[in-house]
Amino acid sequence: xxxxxxxxxxxxxxQPGGASAVRSFPSRPPSVAEDGRTLPNTAEQAPRACxxxxxxxxxxxxxxxxxxxxxxxxxxxxxxxDVGPVGSATAELEAAGxxxxxxxCGAGDAVAAExxxxxxxxxxxxxxxxxxxxxxxxxxxxxxxxxxKLRVPKRYRHPxxxxxxxxxxMAQEARSLLRxxxxxxxxxxxxxxxxxxxxxxxxxxxxSITVQDHIYSVQKSGNDTSDLHKLAEKMGELLARMHDEDIxxxxxxxxxxxxxxxxxxxxxxxxxxxxxxxxGLPEDKGVDLYVLEKAFISTHPDTEAMFQALLKTYAxxxxxxxxxxxxxxxxRLRGRKRSMIG
Amino acid sequence: xxxxxxxxxxxxxxxxxxxxxxxxxAAALRKKAMEGSLEGALINPAMIVDPFQILVAANKxxxxxxxxxxxxxxxxxxxxxxxxxxxxxxxxxxxxxxxDSDTAVLIVLVVDGDKNVNLADITxxxxxxxxxxxxxPQLTDTAKVKKMYKVTPQEEKIGTLLDSVVCRMSxxxxx
Numbered sequence: 001x002x003x004x005x006x007x008x009x010x011x012x013x014x015q016p017g018g019a020s021a022v023r024s025f026p027s028r029p030p031s032v033a034e035d036g037r038t039l040p041n042t043a044e045q046a047p048r049a050c051x052x053x054x055x056x057x058x059x060x061x062x063x064x065x066x067x068x069x070x071x072x073x074x075x076x077x078x079x080x081x082d083v084g085p086v087g088s089a090t091a092e093l094e095a096a097g098x099x100x101x102x103x104x105c106g107a108g109d110a111v112a113a114e115x116x117x118x119x120x121x122x123x124x125x126x127x128x129x130x131x132x133x134x135x136x137x138x139x140x141x142x143x144x145x146x147x148x149k150l151r152v153p154k155r156y157r158h159p160x161x162x163x164x165x166x167x168x169x170m171a172q173e174a175r176s177l178l179r180x181x182x183x184x185x186x187x188x189x190x191x192x193x194x195x196x197x198x199x200x201x202x203x204x205x206x207x208s209i210t211v212q213d214h215i216y217s218v219q220k221s222g223n224d225t226s227d228l229h230k231l232a233e234k235m236g237e238l239l240a241r242m243h244d245e246d247i248x249x250x251x252x253x254x255x256x257x258x259x260x261x262x263x264x265x266x267x268x269x270x271x272x273x274x275x276x277x278x279x280g281l282p283e284d285k286g287v288d289l290y291v292l293e294k295a296f297i298s299t300h301p302d303t304e305a306m307f308q309a310l311l312k313t314y315a316x317x318x319x320x321x322x323x324x325x326x327x328x329x330x331x332r333l334r335g336r337k338r339s340m341i342g
Numbered sequence: 343x344x345x346x347x348x349x350x351x352x353x354x355x356x357x358x359x360x361x362x363x364x365x366x367x368a369a370a371l372r373k374k375a376m377e378g379s380l381e382g383a384l385i386n387p388a389m390i391v392d393p394f395q396i397l398v399a400a401n402k403x404x405x406x407x408x409x410x411x412x413x414x415x416x417x418x419x420x421x422x423x424x425x426x427x428x429x430x431x432x433x434x435x436x437x438x439x440x441x442d443s444d445t446a447v448l449i450v451l452v453v454d455g456d457k458n459v460n461l462a463d464i465t466x467x468x469x470x471x472x473x474x475x476x477x478x479p480q481l482t483d484t485a486k487v488k489k490m491y492k493v494t495p496q497e498e499k500i501g502t503l504l505d506s507v508v509c510r511m512s513x514x515x516x517x
Contacts, residue, residue, distance in 0.1 A: 120350070120351060121350055121351065121353060122350050122351075123350065139350075140350070141350060142347065142349070142350070142394060142397040142398065142401060143347060143394065143397070144394065170516075171516045174512075174513045174516045175513065175516055177509070177513070178509055178510070178513045178516075181497055181500065181501070181505070181506065181509055182494055182496075182497055183494075183496060183497075184494065184495075184496025184497055184499055184500055185500070186500045186501075189501065189505045189508055189509045190508075190509050190512045190513050191398060191508060191512055192351075192398065192401055192402060192405075192512050193512055193513065193516060194405065196409055203505070
């Protein structure tokens with residue numbers, strides 16, 4: 001299964017909000033559906049499970065793609081003339097301008113208030129994930145497998161604040177990634193940072209699996225302990241090196257750690273530095289570990305021993321681990337973000 | 343022989359790379375490029391690890407041109423500037439552009455989709471032999487590149503030299 005999101009699109013975007021005006025995608029004349037009508041721009045992302053949406057979409061479009069998964073309009077897409085030899089129906093969308101799927105849904109859907117970013121026109125484009133912060137796509141960028149993270153503008157925020165926050169998060173991500181690489185900590189390579197749409201294009205670690213999925217599969221097959229023990233040690237070592245560089249990941253979960261193929265080599269890569277920052281404080285490092293511990297316990301049952309092994313290797317690898325572990329214990333007792341001062 | 347790649351994010355633009363060896367008129371070419379009579383960015387192949395490096399620089403340059411935020415005055419100058427890890431424009435030209443005594447030249451062209459690439463025009467002006475881009479790794483001065491981009495030894499363990507170079511190029515202005 002390819003999971004390609006097919007986009008329909010046509011006509012200029014209906015622009016509900018002002019902030020998106022900066023987008024400078026190549027302009028295209030409004031394209032015309034096969035039956036001669038111009039379609040309103042109903043370019044939309046992956047499934048927004050909104051019955052109102054789907055109904056509106058089906059009504060609005062000549063070809064009733066109709067499928068609830070909103071894979072409609074392949075015919076319409078094809079009619080728009082493709083982009084280059086890859087010729088996939090997926091690739092042409094960005095030209096239609098900022099996607100305004102939310103707007104079409106109507107007042108009934110509160111989620112619709114968020115305007116989703118238009119997917120980039122990369123060959124082989126697939127929507128990987130629709131997070132709260134960003135939409136993540138996979139595709140080929142300049143001939144290489146890449147991941148594109150397009151930030152989702154939060155309409156409930158004041159636009160100036162939104163712009164600033166978005167910019168800062170992106171800058172932090174890029175900065176942390178570079179810092180990691182310079183220190184020899186495996187993280188994806190940054191290919192391109194777009195400050196206009198606040199999107200970032202990174203190296204795609206092909207055929208990797210998340211540590212989360214790996215633990216699931218190992219636990220299911222029952223081969224357990226020794227494999228996972230070693231993995232935990234590797235994780236502890238990696239995190240120790242990262243913290244020694246004063247890099248705080250900010251969102252440590254087993255889903256943000258990848259294993260390069262072959263999985264047995266335990267070649268770890270850290271991803272998703274969107275919430276990262278630079279800090280030397282043991283408190284911040286302790287909280288970073290606490291977040292991971294919580295994620296471990298809540299996602300993976302019976303992994304207390306694993307996390308213990310992780311911490312042990314962490315303490316052994318990092319030169320500054322003493323105060324960090326101490327802080328971790330403190331945070332465990334009281335919960336995070338409670339400095340209990342003042 | 344030459345290589346052309348479309349810029350996915352800017353579908354009407356494509357980038358063509360031509361590599362020449364045994365070039366005798368580097369000085370004249372440089373002068374022509376500066377005057378504007380020769381179309382293209384003239385780059386020193388010793389500083390280029392892989393065509394991907396050029397594509398990343400071209401992508402960034404085209405993006406900046408589109409939003410009107412170029413630091414230099416022309417697109418080709420911007421490509422050369424984007425290659426450099428420093429924010430000093432003249433330094434970028436010195437290190438990544440060609441000098442009068444160079445015998446190898448890499449020419450980068452960015453064309454709008456409709457216009458036909460006039461390669462013959464370019465190749466006729468170069469007194470040298472056009473070779474395939476596959477010859478590029480032989481012309482790369484790895485030590486010089488490592489020094490220029492300040493690649494650390496730990497970094498070399500987790501990725502290729504190209505990875506390090508591209509990462510610095512793309513995050514240059516965020517720091």
